[in-house]
Structure formats: structure tokens, C-alpha cells
Amino acid sequence: MxxxxxxxxxxxxxxxxxxxxxxxxxxxxxxxxxxxxxxxAPDAVIVTGDLVDEVLPAEYAEAARILAMIDAPVYLVPGNHDDRAMIRSALAGHGYLPPEGRFHYTVEGYPVRLLALDTLVDGQVHGTLGRDGLDWLDARLSEQPDRPTLVFMHHPPFVTHLPVMDGWRLTDGPAMEAVVARHRHVLRVVAGHVHRFVVAPFGGTIAMTAPPLCHAIALGPGDERGFPFYTLESPGMLLHRWDGERLTTQLAQTTGDWEPRRF
Ligand SMILES: [Fe+2]
Incomplete structure (x- = not known):
């Protein structure tokens, strides 16, 4: 898969x-x-948040047009630059999205079970799962303890050592780590938000953030206003491949010259 x-x-x-x-x-x-x-061909494409920038209906129309060009099923979670109601109306074909409330859901039917967590706090840059989200995660992981599972979300639940972004982190990462640590079948926890590729151990599994499809966040501290600096490093995506025994992740750039050439 x-x-x-x-x-x-x-x-x-x-x-x-x-x-x-x-x-x-x-x-x-x-x-x-x-x-x-x-x-x-991918079996599924997951989008870990920040589909648009200014949260405008016209932006969502454009994002929906671009995502519709993907042949595989697409599953998304909201980021801090998203709005659930606008996603529901612009991406009405995404029938897996809960009709109301937060976008916690599972995707069944694949060899790897996909578990989506909605960490968006309206109007805020940081994220939170809250007691409800943590309990939902624990209950979903408990109900199928033998299914290899990938958890995806926008805000990473671990410290990335990107100083500004860590200030805009998931506020209850340690509580989530305690939940994940109780379950041995979590193959990976994957997120976005920090606009860089970062990997860390997490609750007995591996957690990572995907690079962005746009500008990157600079390593190191931000400016005097508390904003991070950005860079123009190559955007990229992650390919998570399950071979029945292990989940292996490849990083692939999405710009530049990636055409295969004979040696
Ligand atoms: Fe972002």
C-alpha cells in the first residue's frame, strides 16, 4: 500500500x-x-492541512480544482489556515468528512488503517486535541488493536526545535504521546505545519512532519516580531509504503528536475 x-x-x-x-x-x-x-499509483493521498492561505472561498475553489486532478482517493485534515465550513462546501465530494463538528475520522478498508485528527483551534495558530480528541484517539486505537495504523494531523505533537514553530505547537502533545504509547500498532504519526521535514521518536513509534508544497520555514530563530523567516528550498512530499511488515517513508521533491535518466 x-x-x-x-x-x-x-x-x-x-x-x-x-x-x-x-x-x-x-x-x-x-x-x-x-x-x-x-x-x-498511490492507494491514498493524505493532505495534512493548510490547503489555502487567507481562508477565502475563491482559494478553496482553486484548491479543490487542483486536488481533483489526483486520481487516488484524497483524505484531508484542516490546518490553522483552514475553515471547516468552507472545506465542507468547497470539497463537498469528500464524503468521509463528518457532517458537523471536528474532522476526526478513520479510513477503513486498506491494509493500513488511516486515522485523521483535527487539531485546528479556530482563530489560533497553535493546535489542540483536547480531552475529547484524546479520548477519541484512544477509543479508535483500542477498537482495532491488531490493525497497523497511520495517524495523520496538521500540528506535530512533538518538539521540532524550530523555535518559532514550537511556540505554535500542539498544546497537548505529551498527553497524545501517552495515549499512543499504550498502543503498539501505530506505524507512524505524520503531520505538517512547520514547513520542514522533521523526524522524532514518539510514544514508541516514529513521528514526522512533511515538507510543504510551498515556501519552507528557516532553521533557527525568527525576527523581532516573533515571526519565522522563510526560505525557498525545494518543496516536497512523503511516500509512505507498507509492504506488509514495515512502513518505509521516502522524501520526494515536487519541483526541480525529477525526470529519470539513464546512466
Ligand atoms: Fe502551513
């Missing part, structure tokens, strides 16, 4: 860029083209 993870699209409307020279809609479309060109 191949699960492709893309994150932090920050799609905008034509003519407006999040940062100078970065056309996020074009970068998201380039990622979709790379997904379509994979030798092995």
Missing part, C-alpha cells in the same frame, strides 16, 4: 502570493503532476 502525503499547500488566488515569487497554486499543481507520474 502506498500512501502519499502532501502538506501546507497555502493555495492563493491568481495575482496574490504568500511570499514574493512563490506561486502556491502552481506549486500545488506541480506536486499533483508528480503524484500522477509515479510508477506506482
Amino acid at each position: 502506498l500512501i502519499v502525503q502532501i502538506s501546507d499547500l497555502h493555495v492563493t488566488t491568481p495575482g496574490r502570493n504568500v511570499v514574493p515569487g512563490v506561486d502556491t497554486a502552481a506549486l500545488a499543481a506541480a506536486a499533483v503532476q508528480r503524484i500522477r507520474a509515479l510508477d506506482e
Whole structure:
């Protein structure tokens, strides 16, 4: 089973860029083209939040248009640059989304069970699961203890050592780690939000963040206003492949020259 993870699209409307020279809609479309060109078609594509930038209906229309070009089933969770109601209306075909409340859900029927966590706190940059979210996670993991499971969410539940982003972290990461540590069948916990690839041990499993499809967040401290610096490093995606025994993750850039060449 191949699960492709893309994150932090920050799609905008034509003519407006999040940062100078970065056309996020074009970068998201380039990622979709790379997904379509994979030798092995993905079984599922997960999107770990921040579909759009300013949370405008026109941005969601553009994001929906780009995501619709993916042939595989697409499963998304909201980030801090998202709005649940707008997602529900712009991505009405995403019937797996709960009709009300937060976007916690499971995806059944694959060799790997997918478990989505909604960490969005309306109007805030940081994320929270809360008691309800933690209890939901524990209950879902408890009900199928023999199914290999991948958990995906926007805010990483671990310290990334990206100083500004850690200030905008999931507030109850340690509590989530305690839940995950009670279950041995969690293959991976994957997130986005920090716009960099980061890996850490977490509750007896491995947690990681995907790179963004747009601008990256710089290593090191931010500016005097408390904002991070950004960089123009290559965007990328993660390929999580389950072979029946292990989940292996590959990082693939979504821009640049990725055409295979004969030696
Ligand atoms: Fe983001």
C-alpha cells in the first residue's frame, strides 16, 4: 500500500502570493503532476492541512480544482489556515468528512488503517486535541488493536526545535504521546505545519512532519516580531509504503528536475 502525503499547500488566488515569487497554486499543481507520474499509483493521498492561505472561498475553489486532478482517493485534515465550513462546501465530494463538528475520522478498508485528527483551534495558530480528541484517539486505537495504523494531523505533537514553530505547537502533545504509547500498532504519526521535514521518536513509534508544497520555514530563530523567516528550498512530499511488515517513508521533491535518466 502506498500512501502519499502532501502538506501546507497555502493555495492563493491568481495575482496574490504568500511570499514574493512563490506561486502556491502552481506549486500545488506541480506536486499533483508528480503524484500522477509515479510508477506506482498511490492507494491514498493524505493532505495534512493548510490547503489555502487567507481562508477565502475563491482559494478553496482553486484548491479543490487542483486536488481533483489526483486520481487516488484524497483524505484531508484542516490546518490553522483552514475553515471547516468552507472545506465542507468547497470539497463537498469528500464524503468521509463528518457532517458537523471536528474532522476526526478513520479510513477503513486498506491494509493500513488511516486515522485523521483535527487539531485546528479556530482563530489560533497553535493546535489542540483536547480531552475529547484524546479520548477519541484512544477509543479508535483500542477498537482495532491488531490493525497497523497511520495517524495523520496538521500540528506535530512533538518538539521540532524550530523555535518559532514550537511556540505554535500542539498544546497537548505529551498527553497524545501517552495515549499512543499504550498502543503498539501505530506505524507512524505524520503531520505538517512547520514547513520542514522533521523526524522524532514518539510514544514508541516514529513521528514526522512533511515538507510543504510551498515556501519552507528557516532553521533557527525568527525576527523581532516573533515571526519565522522563510526560505525557498525545494518543496516536497512523503511516500509512505507498507509492504506488509514495515512502513518505509521516502522524501520526494515536487519541483526541480525529477525526470529519470539513464546512466
Ligand atoms: Fe502551513
